[in-house]
Amino acid sequence: MLNVDGLKNGIVIDHIQAGMGIKIFNYLELDKVNGSVALIMKVSSKKMEKKDIIKIENVVDINFDMLGLMDPNITVNIIEDDKIKEKIKLSLPKKVENLIKCKNPRCITSIEKYIPHKFYLVDEEKSEYRCEYCDEAYKLEF
Known part of the structure; x- marks a missing residue:
């Protein structure tokens, strides 16, 4: 079983359509981020059957409109002190x-x-x- 630790502080991009995680990873240039980044692909999901997840240590500037365009079903969790501080449900921007x-x-x-x-x-x-x-x-x- 794959084990990816939780985040103390950072961002979790969840409910990404399976296979889209790598496109989002590349668009956000997460290979250049200072800190740990986990791209987890094709994870079992109750809601979606399979999904991708991206975990980013520390908060980075993210264009939510572009993420909404890429996959309007994404959920973004802002983590602070091991707790979800804010949960953002994306949609297609108006x-x-x-x-x-x-x-x-x-x-x-x-x-x-x-x-x-x-x-x-x-x-x-x-x-x-x-x-x-x-x-x-x-x-x-x-």
Whole structure:
């Protein structure tokens, strides 16, 4: 049986879709974090059958909107003094800026490079966003 100790202080990213943990690990550049990091993959779960978990010693700055885009079912636990200080249930963010790029060549963001890419959620079930400037649809693929 695999044994990964608990954290005294840090972050636990839980309920990650099985196989997505490595993508999140790489996106967050956790190989560069000062402290221990555990990526546990394909763990049995009552809720999901299989899931990934990431444990990060010490608190690091995490973009919760991007994590919500990558996997809206994630739970983030902030651990302080061996206790869960805060539990954050992620979901698809209602608006995102510079996390999705508009692919429409006629969009102002394609012509003017300094303009931020802004998208708003139009259909949570289909994970569909639209560009704020040109209304181009963008569907997230998980």
